[in-house]
Amino acid sequence: MATVTASTPRALPSGLLRHRAVHKLxxxxxxxxxxxxxxxxxxxxxxxPSALTVDLTSPLSRASDW
Incomplete structure (x- = not known):
């Protein structure tokens, strides 16, 4: 009879932290x-700040004029 051995599952945080995408996130x-x-x-x-404010009245009025 064959013996089946299973490796112990890796801990989630240690295995998860090895991924490059996780480092970026x-x-x-x-x-x-x-x-x-x-x-x-x-x-x-x-x-x-006014530099982050965009005036959309002109593009919106042109889009509604068609």
Whole structure:
């Protein structure tokens, strides 16, 4: 009779952390965790920078004129 042996399953975190995509996602999450509070502290009072505001009235009016 043959003996069947199974290897012990690897722990999920150690095997998961070896993937390159997981490293990239962790880097993005870390950057978001740092940058979002900084941006919130800077622009939370309603002083939205005009450089980030786009005027869409002209393209929208041309799209509705057809």
């Amino acid at each position: 962790l880097l993005i999450a870390l950057a978001a965790a740092v940058l979002v509070p900084l941006a919130n502290a800077r622009w939370a009072s309603g002083s939205w």
